[in-house]
Amino acid sequence: MRLMIxxxxxxxVPLIYRALCLGPFADVxxxxxxxxxxxxxxxxVEAVLRDMPVADGAPPAVxxxxDLGAALTGTDVVFAAIRPGGTAGRIIDERVPLDLGLLGQETTGAGGISYALRTIPRMLELARAMRLNSPDAWLINFTNPAGMVTEALVPVLGRKVIGICDSAGGLVKRAAAAAGHALPDGRLDGVGYYGLNHLGWLYRLAPEGRDLLPGLLADPAALASIEEGRLFGQHTLELLGCLPNEYLYCYYDTQQAIDGIRRxxxxxxxxxxDQQQALYTALAGPANAYASWEEARRSREEGYLAESRTKGEQRDEQDLAGGGYERVALSLMRALFPGSAASMTTQLILNVPNSxxxxxxxxxxxxVAVPGLPADAVVEVPCEVTSDGALPLPQDRPGGPFLTLMRHIKEVERLTITAVVEGDREAAVQAFAAHxxxxxxxxxxxxxxxxxxxxPELAGLWRGR
Known part of the structure; x- marks a missing residue:
């Protein structure tokens, strides 16, 4: 198999290469x-891969x-993780709303809309190039904001594009472990989760038929053992009756989130x-590329959503070890190809159309998988994956406040996509205003x-409107 990133x-990227050299994804x-x-x-990155210690065997040729056309030719699967404007662009994404007293976050709120306005045009170019150079290839999209970008690409690639994120799956695994149950890889039996990317709720956890979630929500010690329990607190979680994705902190305690960023x-x-500027300069040297990268990776993981940890809490060791996005992506890729080691239908939380x-x-x-949302809306839910693609599993109808927020954000996403596809500046204004x-x-x-x-390149999007 030929995989293009x-x-x-x-x-x-080294996380993906490491996973391809070790464990269940070796030789895929x-x-x-x-x-x-x-x-x-x-x-x-090539220097890091050369320096990476791998087990005996045959790592993939790199x-x-x-040249995009040459890279795509003969490719079976494309992983997309691009950032137009680089990390310098992320600073602007966050700083513009902060200067107006608003939340400044990469994928949530105004920063996510800005990121999408820059990213969707480049991703549409990639999708069209795939249609030309590798028409049978699957696109597995990591590019943020993952759900919105995936929805923008469906008209070009249909069900050949699937969006992924590791935050929902990580939440389910943490919750199951805290409730005393280890979910097997690739299975989500009895799990109820609905939402959009970075906007979802775990509302049922019944891997063996009995729902473990009410007991978890009533257990202060168990909740304190997981990130979401510490973040939201037992009182809020019992009122909600579910476990929210960690990004919902930005909605449930907006001012505290803003204050946390400012602190x-x-x-x-x-x-x-700053970290990456120093790292990539250092990686140009001849030695210790992998060790330098690994040190920077761990430091970056330690700082993830640090603004939400207001009492000095530390991330769990398992979250610092890596193995998030790349394992979801590789599990999905393996399940899409019948010659893989997958012996049964794989279940993963993915971003796919609602029907x-x-x-x-x-x-x-x-x-539809999520009642109350349009059939063509990309949602984030448990899916069954076979060689034919990913189909969402039916979920309960979300409670009123959850569904209202999902509809609200979906309208923002659609206005943002319209702004790009139709070159409509006013739609972009309304996307920001409606959030x-x-x-x-x-x-x-x-x-x-x-x-x-x-x-300044954003001005090139607008067609005289």
């Missing part, structure tokens, strides 16, 4: 193609390329930018003005 000079890929527009970043010595984007829905024995036939973390047209216009100043 768009964004092959990215910081997390014969050739790994790293494509990037920045040859210096490609060279740095090819680097700055940091620098924004998350600025911290990562058609998998037929399952425990639920009546359903037209519940913004909430006014005046702020929406000021945000877009600020982002256009930071990213």
């Amino acid at each position: 768009a964004g092959g000079g990215g910081f997390r 890929v014969d050739e790994l193609v790293l494509y990037d527009v920045d040859p210096s970043r490609l060279a740095a 090819v680097v390329s700055t 940091q010595a620098s924004t998350r984007g600025a911290s990562i930018h 058609p829905v998998a037929a399952v024995p425990w639920a009546p036939p359903a037209e 519940p973390l913004v909430g006014s047209e005046e702020l929406g216009r000021r945000l877009l003005d600020g982002y256009e100043a930071g990213f």
Whole structure:
């Protein structure tokens, strides 16, 4: 199998290579193609891969390329993890809303809309190039904001594009372990989870028929053992009756989230930018590339959502070890190909259109996976994956406040996609204005003005409207 990574000079690429050399994903890929527009970043990542200790065996051959057509030709699967504007762009994504007293976060709120306005055009270019150079290939999308980007690509690639994120799956695994049950890899039997990317709720945890979630929510010690329990607190979680994705902290305690960001010595984007500038410069040297990268990776994981840990809490060791995005992506890739080691249908939480829905024995036939959302809306839910693709599993209808928020954010996503696809600047203004973390047209216009100043290329999107 030939796997191409768009964004092959990215910081997390060595995690994918490491997973392809060790454990259950070894020997799945014969050739790994790293494509990037920045040859210096490609060279740095290539140095890390050369220096990485791997077990005896045959690691995949590595090819680097700055030619998109050549990189795609003959490719079976594309992983996409691109960041137009680089880490310097992330600083602007976060800083513009912070300067207006709003939440400054990479994927949530105004920063996520800005990121999408820059990213969707480049991802559409990639999707169209795939149609030309590798029409049968699957696109597994890591690029944030993952759900919105995936929805923008469905009209081009259909069900050949699937979005992934590790936060929902990580939540389920942590919750199951805290409740005294270890979920087997690739199985989500009895798990109820609905939402959009970075906006979802675990509402049922019944791997053997009995729902373990009420007991977990009533157990202060068990809740204190997981990130979400410490973040939201038992009182809030019992009122909700579920476990929210960690990013919902931005909605449930917005001012505290903003204050937490302001208390940091620098924004998350600025911290990562400084780290990566130093790291990629160091990786140009001849020695210790892997050790330098691993040290930086662990430091980055320790700082993930640090603004939400207001009492000095530390991330769990298992979360610091890596194995998130890349394991989801490789599990999905392996399940898509019948010659893989997967002996049964794989279940993963993925970002896919709300319909058609998998037929399952425990639920009546359903037209959509998440009742109350449009059939063509990309949602984040448990899915069954076979060689034919990923089909969402039917979920309960979300409670009123959950569904209202999901509908609200889905409208923001669709306005953002319209702004890009139709070149409609006013749609971009309305996307900012409609977001519940913004909430006014005046702020929406000021945000877009600020982002256009930071990213002059945005002006090229608008078609005289």
